[in-house]
Amino acid sequence: MSILKPDFIKPVGLGAVIFAALAFLPNFVDNYYMSLAISVVSFAVLATAWSMFSGPTRYISLATVVFFGIGAYTVAVLGEHMAFPLVLICAALAGTVIAVLVGFSTLRLAGVYFVIFTFGLTELVRQVVSWYEVNVTREMGRYVFLDITQNDIYWQLLALFAILLLTGFILARSRLGFALRIIGEDETVAKHCGIDVTRVKVALFVLSAVFMTLTGAIMAPRWTYIDPVIAFNPMLSFQVVIMALLGGPRRLLGPLLGVIPLTLLFEVLTASFPNHFSILLGCVFMVIVYLLPGGVIGLYEKYRAPKKRTLSPPDGNNTTPKSEEKAA
Amino acid sequence: MQISAKLRIATIAAATTALMSTATLFGANAQETYRIGYAISKTGPGAPGAATSTTPNYEMWVKEINDAGGLKVGGKQIPIEVVEYDDRSSSEEAVRAIERLINQDKVDFILSPWGTGMNLAVAPILDRAGYAHLAGTAVTDKAPQLAKRWKNSYWLLGTGEQYAVEMAEFLKGLKEAGKINDKVAMIAVADGFGIELSKAGRKALEDRDFDLVYDKTYPLGSQDLATIVNEIKSLGADTFVAFSYPPGTLGLTEQSRVLGFNPKIFYAGVGTAFPLYKNRFGDNAQGVVSLGGASEDDPKIADYIARHVAFADREPDRWASIVNWASLQSLQQAIERAGSTDREAINAELAKGGFDTILGTYKPGDQTFWQVGQWQDGKFVGVAPTSMEGAHELVFPKPEWKAAQ
Numbered sequence: 001m002s003i004l005k006p007d008f009i010k011p012v013g014l015g016a017v018i019f020a021a022l023a024f025l026p027n028f029v030d031n032y033y034m035s036l037a038i039s040v041v042s043f044a045v046l047a048t049a050w051s052m053f054s055g056p057t058r059y060i061s062l063a064t065v066v067f068f069g070i071g072a073y074t075v076a077v078l079g080e081h082m083a084f085p086l087v088l089i090c091a092a093l094a095g096t097v098i099a100v101l102v103g104f105s106t107l108r109l110a111g112v113y114f115v116i117f118t119f120g121l122t123e124l125v126r127q128v129v130s131w132y133e134v135n136v137t138r139e140m141g142r143y144v145f146l147d148i149t150q151n152d153i154y155w156q157l158l159a160l161f162a163i164l165l166l167t168g169f170i171l172a173r174s175r176l177g178f179a180l181r182i183i184g185e186d187e188t189v190a191k192h193c194g195i196d197v198t199r200v201k202v203a204l205f206v207l208s209a210v211f212m213t214l215t216g217a218i219m220a221p222r223w224t225y226i227d228p229v230i231a232f233n234p235m236l237s238f239q240v241v242i243m244a245l246l247g248g249p250r251r252l253l254g255p256l257l258g259v260i261p262l263t264l265l266f267e268v269l270t271a272s273f274p275n276h277f278s279i280l281l282g283c284v285f286m287v288i289v290y291l292l293p294g295g296v297i298g299l300y301e302k303y304r305a306p307k308k309r310t311l312s313p314p315d316g317n318n319t320t321p322k323s324e325e326k327a328a
Numbered sequence: 329m330q331i332s333a334k335l336r337i338a339t340i341a342a343a344t345t346a347l348m349s350t351a352t353l354f355g356a357n358a359q360e361t362y363r364i365g366y367a368i369s370k371t372g373p374g375a376p377g378a379a380t381s382t383t384p385n386y387e388m389w390v391k392e393i394n395d396a397g398g399l400k401v402g403g404k405q406i407p408i409e410v411v412e413y414d415d416r417s418s419s420e421e422a423v424r425a426i427e428r429l430i431n432q433d434k435v436d437f438i439l440s441p442w443g444t445g446m447n448l449a450v451a452p453i454l455d456r457a458g459y460a461h462l463a464g465t466a467v468t469d470k471a472p473q474l475a476k477r478w479k480n481s482y483w484l485l486g487t488g489e490q491y492a493v494e495m496a497e498f499l500k501g502l503k504e505a506g507k508i509n510d511k512v513a514m515i516a517v518a519d520g521f522g523i524e525l526s527k528a529g530r531k532a533l534e535d536r537d538f539d540l541v542y543d544k545t546y547p548l549g550s551q552d553l554a555t556i557v558n559e560i561k562s563l564g565a566d567t568f569v570a571f572s573y574p575p576g577t578l579g580l581t582e583q584s585r586v587l588g589f590n591p592k593i594f595y596a597g598v599g600t601a602f603p604l605y606k607n608r609f610g611d612n613a614q615g616v617v618s619l620g621g622a623s624e625d626d627p628k629i630a631d632y633i634a635r636h637v638a639f640a641d642r643e644p645d646r647w648a649s650i651v652n653w654a655s656l657q658s659l660q661q662a663i664e665r666a667g668s669t670d671r672e673a674i675n676a677e678l679a680k681g682g683f684d685t686i687l688g689t690y691k692p693g694d695q696t697f698w699q700v701g702q703w704q705d706g707k708f709v710g711v712a713p714t715s716m717e718g719a720h721e722l723v724f725p726k727p728e729w730k731a732a733q
Contacts (some may be wrong), residue, residue, distance in 0.1 A: 030431045031427050031430065031431050032427045032428050032430070032431035032432045033431075034427075035423065035424045035427040035428075036424070039420075039424065127547075130518055130547075130548075131518075133523070134518045134523055134545050135545075138523060138527050139523060139524070139527070140518070140519055140520035140521075140522075140523040140524065141444065141445065141468075141520045143448070143470065145477075219420070222419075222420070222423055222449075223419040223420070223423065223445075223448075223449045224448045224449055224451060224452055225419070225444065225445050225448035225449060226445075227445060227519075227520050229373065229445075229519075230418075230419050230445050233418060235416075235418070267424075270413060270414065270416075270421070270424075270425070271413065271428060271432075274370065274412055274413045274414040275370065275414070277371070277414055277416070278371060
């Protein structure tokens with residue numbers, strides 16, 4: 001791994017400066033823009049974490065909200081009994097355990113079976129939690145009374161996003177990242193290269209799940225009250241997939257390019273057309289699918305591709321044109 | 329990874345454009361109005377409930393005040409302007425919408441969203457910003473603590489416990505009069521409401537020496553409860569209690585009729601007091617007991633129901649709607665009594681209470697409404713607390729089911 005080379009230090013340094021600057025955002029804007037910023041950063045974490053696994057492996061996972069909800073529930077259960085950082089650690093552990101179980105039992109599935117399984121998993125986990133609450137605790141909703149302000153939530157999410165980007169960045173340069181790219185290109189070839197395909201996929205799935213779980217845990221104090229319907233709302237999984245696909249899941253910063261415009265679009269639509277939100281959203285999605293099939297990053301690569309060939313050698317993260325076709 | 333300058337500029341440009349378009353949408357309005365904001369579930373699982381108990385009342389209230397020229401504030405008449413959003417039945421959306429109402433739209437007052445979860449999600453924000461919170465559709469056992477925690481919050485429907493205890497107390501009276509045996513069959517929907525009420529109901533009934541011969545939950549959304557009804561039918565309970573939600577309430581009633589299960593007391597949950605129930609079951613609604621109730625002989629209530637029908641083309645439900653309307657009347661009087669649109673002055677008036685409403689002299693949060701009601705001749709009347717003025721005599725035992733119409 002090329003830790004101290006300039007091509008590592010420069011982007012990481014730039015990232016650190018940007019994140020440090022973003023940390024001062026609460027000094028300049030009011031609570032409304034902070035809540036918008038929380039929305040952007042939380043979706044940025046979720047979409048980037050989703051792409052970290054789904055980008056290279058091309059498994060479309062609809063289980064985002066499973067981990068998000070597990071994180072939220074961990075806070076609801078433990079929040080008043082231990083310090084918040086400890087709760088976050090417990091949430092990460094819970095997410096890891098579930099992700100390992102789910103990963104080993106399902107990542108041998110391929111294509112649409114995996115999509116359906118992950119969608120079903122949401123319902124399964126929701127019903128299990130409901131069953132437990134109904135029959136064991138006999139209390140359906142849980143209350144989260146923690147003195148965590150909106151700004152605290154924003155800073156935590158920002159830190160989580162920074163860690164996620166750094167992880168993704170290092171991963172792309174590691175043996176694991178290389179193995180993943182081979183799996184993404186051709187799983188059979190990867191097996192012949194001696195890569196333990198399932199183990200690599202599970203490792204990535206777990207890593208991605210931990211970030212989703214932590215997002216849920218950080219967001220939970222914002223809602224005061226949590227029940228299974230609120231915590232495991234499947235809409236969230238779909239939103240994350242749409243955002244990641246719009247941006248482009250195969251590049252580290254790709255999902256961000258989907259998250260920012262879509263979060264702002266949701267906001268404009270909600271604020272200006274409260275009665276026509278769903279219709280307009282549907283229209284917008286159709287426009288996106290027809291006009292931008294490769295996502296924002298696809299547009300950028302299409303536009304930039306000819307220039308790159310003549311001017312500079314491709315950098316390490318660029319995928320070959322062949323793989324782009326396959327992705328499209 | 330390198331990001332080109334072009335891409336960076338494009339991203340920033342896109343973000344700025346989007347932000348600017350957001351900003352221009354929130355243009356300030358110069359004309360003097362009293363701005364009322366609310367975010368309510370227009371879509372998603374909460375939408376049917378919101379459209380039954382909450383939205384028509386909000387809209388009718390605003391229309392009636394504006395038709396009369398506006399709120400009378402310190403010698404002036406100020407019309408109401410409404411800013412409304414859809415929370416899409418999501419807590420996160422509700423939180424964001426309320427932040428928007430407070431910081432962007434800078435509304436003068438915020439009306440509550442629909443449902444326990446939504447009201448709890450927005451309560452801390454409203455409290456921090458100094459807005460009063462008339463939570464009209466939340467049932468939570470934490471209500472008394474919440475009212476203390478957030479000074480200007482009012483939990484209008486109270487706790488689940490109070491409904492269960494009042495019902496148990498009422499049943500105790502019947503048992504002591506020798507009208508029913510001590511066997512009760514109880515079911516509940518596996519959701520916040522059903523669990524809370526059945527927990528309180530279980531304790532309240534056992535404390536009063538009732539024998540719970542059946543005590544189970546059914547999943548939310550389930551309508552086919554025939555197996556449960558069949559099982560209960562053979563247990564010899566005179567009393568059947570279902571803390572159910574609308575789909576289950578309708579399903580249970582229909583299946584009990586079909587299977588000929590006719591206990592002396594047939595208590596069904598949310599949805600029984602909806603006009604929909606009467607429309608669907610007609611004469612078979614006669615004698616069915618539930619939570620809520622309305623003093624329909626009271627001219628004020630009768631007038632309210634008539635106005636609601638004229639405005640929304642349907643009757644209000646006989647529980648949350650009535651309480652919501654009383655809270656809206658209170659709000660109007662609080663603003664007019666304060667004589668200004670100053671939020672703190674209005675909050676102080678709200679806390680004083682003493683408003684003249686369809687529930688009589690009322691302070692938001694008072695539980696002075698019917699806890700147990702019964703369909704009697706097409707009206708859902710209050711039967712308990714029996715000490716309340718206008719309490720009807722219970723139709724007992726519940727008449728036989730008639731064939732379907």
